[in-house]
Amino acid sequence: MIETKNLTKDFGKLLAVNNLNITVNSGEIYGFLGPNGAGKTTTIKMLTGLLKPTKGTALIDGIDILKDPIQAKGHIGLIPDSPMVYQKLTGREFLYFVADIFEVQRDSAKKKANEIFEMFSLQDKADVMIENYSYGMKQKIVIAAALIHNPSVLIFDEPTVGLDPGSAKLVKDLLRALAEKGKTIFMSTHILEIAERMCDRIGIINQGELIAEGTIKELRGKAKDKTANLEDLFLELTGGEDTKDLIKFLGY
């Protein structure tokens, strides 16, 4: 479970995240939807203890990330927006390394690593240095690392960016399966379609503020025009109406 309490972050003048209050239950896939620069990554970094909130806090499975960061981090698997990992380790070494720093027994780490390699068809790259991986393979190894300690909360910044359609499908199925096992899944995305198709509940963030929240049905109900699809709502809420008019005007 994830619970944020008045989570706020300012970078000097810029208010990147403002008084965010959301709750994500276990067994749920929560989509955090917003345009570029809305504050999604900033929120995720605060949830995972990489950034300190200016105000407010977040609870991970009831543990305060500010008061007991190490305990809370043990419950989280993080997949950041760009897969920066140690280039000079092999995929397997990296997974074992992550297992060690999450205090996972080596035997269960080995088993889990092999499972994951097989799932992502990375068996023949497992003992190759990560610097020789493609972008998508790097992303897979980061996902693998996030799963190795069997976290109850999975936080995923912009999934499926850089993955081929097959792998993207795999990730979707994986997330669904994990949710069914009772894990909490929080993913950010700027792509509406992904949110619409994958998530049980969606929060729309714009300029640091949560402007709408609910299931897809509920969100549709909120739109001015009841027949409008989610895209219209998204554009309406995030001030994209002008863009839409422009597009219409240009005749596309």
Place this chain on the structure above:
Amino acid sequence: MKNVLILLRTNFRISYNSLAKNKKLRLIFAIGIGVAGVVAFYLLLRLSRFLYNLKIPLVNISLAPLILNIVMLIAFIYLLLGSFSIMLSTLYFSSDTMLLLSLPLKERDVFLGRFVFTVFEESIWLLFLMYPFFVGYGVVNQANMIFYAETLLFVLLFPVIPLAVAVFVILPLAKKIHPRKLQNIIMVINVVFGILIVGTMQIANPSYQIVSKDALTNLFSHGFSLMRFLPTNIGVYLTMSLAERNILIGTFIFAIYLVISAGAFCFCILLSLNTYKEGLGKIRTVQYVKIVKRKAEKEFKGFSFLPTKIKAVAEKDVKMIRRDQKLSVSIFPIIAYLAVFFFIFVVVLGKKPSANEPLDLSFFTLLFFFVFSSYMASLQIAPMLFYTESRSVWVLFASKITSQELLWSKFVIPFLLGEAMNALFFILMIFVRHPSINMILVSVALALFLPFIFSTIGVSTSAMFPVFKEVKNPKKIIPGKVVLIQTVMGYAMFGIAFGFFFLNNLLVKVWGGTVAGIAIFILVGILSFAIGFSLMFVGSRRLNYVEIQ
């Protein structure tokens, strides 16, 4: 040709801009460097005039040719030794290489631009450090303007030949051997040269020889007869004939010099035509062809005695050092220094202290060695390990590692390295010197605790400036502030260690060797732990507030 000029201009601008970030500061720095240069010039000019006017009653000859030769010879050897690594890194490892190659530029132009710029960079040094000796000669001999002009040109072109020699060797070799490997080889050769030079100086030990009149005359007559064969003598002939107003002969010699330099220069360009491209190609393609499978079982597993999380980070760092050529290239010189140092240690150890010295100076030197080796092995390596986390550091900060564990995991390698070096020196000392109990106790205290202190300083001061960014040059990965702080703290530790030496001397007189030794041991131990643990505490507190951007 136009391209070369553009490249040169860009290079100048980059060098100027890299003086400082701030525009005003940049100007101040540039002026500061200029003033320092002028001061150096003036001082060297005074020195050279003093030397030229010096009359040695015994040998009744002018020292000028000898001094000029020595100055030029030092400059030449220095340039020659340095030019291998300078040319290698400017030709192959400049960060703008990829960019330049993607532009419509010929490799020849890139080569020319870099060669000429390096000559220019080196000649600026010579202008301030070598030219004063020529000017001094001119002043003493009341030379005319032609003298100053031609010797100035001579000095400015002086780097061409040594740099060309380096290029002759490097260009063809880089075609066969990967430039990074070549860099290591050159470093080894430089270290061997360093050892040879130090060794010769130790054996020749001039302080024994210039004592008798005979020895002095001998030295000079030998020097003069040898001097005729020195290539730098061409500069001496040039200077002397011009100063004596033999303009024609002087200019003729100058012309010969010009022809030789121009020949070397042209030959470099010719050589670059069909070698430079291949060497660059090696650098460009290496990342894509090298896919090596690794067996996880074979890897280093030496830290199993440590707690799991700390062990994991330390073992990962060992792998990174071994596999990352950029990292090992920057750690290698440190090991090389230690090797040189080890050699000196052995030589100095061999010398027995004379009986009537009030202080045992050889013991003093021994302690100095312990401080220095701990400084090199621990304080130089610790920050490098800390900052190489660079952009991957989020992995650690998103994990269950506490900031204390993170700091101590970075402490392990530099600490053990320092202890290993010191253990080696210590064993050597026991065998060569048969030290007293007091000496053993004081040495053990320093050898044991200094790597601890230096490693904690290295790690904790780095933690106080936690910037994790990607850099091309691993030497620049450590922020300037941290380097400054660590250097100052390093020197402070030298001072404190010497303080203990004198304290020990005092205590020996009061309590006798053994008790004094034990007292020093306990004192050093307590102080080390107090300083080390409090620094680590402060460092880990700072890390708690780190934000990963």
